[in-house]
Amino acid sequence: MPTKDLYAAADWVWPGGHIVITCRPWRRHGRLLDLPGKVGDAADAIGLVPADHCIALTAPIRGNRVRPRIVSRAGHLPENTDIHGHTTAISAHLDVLVLRLPNTRREETPQRGVA
Secondary structure (H helix, E strand, O other): OOHHHHHHHHOOOOOOOEEEEEEOOEEEOOEEEOHHHHHHHHHHHOOOEEEEEEEEEOOOEEOOEEOOOEOOOOOOOHHHEOOOOOEOEOOOEEEEEEEEOOOOOOOOOOOOOOO
């Protein structure tokens, strides 16, 4: 996520408010990318404060086990294989980043919202 896009989203939030971003694990050329880390770096660059980092499960739970689904048709695509070319499972979670806008941010625009 480019910093300018996150800055635009932060412009809609009141000082002290929160922004919640979900990040799906992403592979490029068989390597898992740290997308939540990149979003965290972009948030830090514009002055957002991390409030929480949660996990949202997206795979079904049967009994006491998470059952990730296996990619079957698209297994030959690079984003669905590991560095050895083996098919990987679809991710079983999303990273949920909760960012907070500091109370003192943007003093140049004291009135926010629609008049």
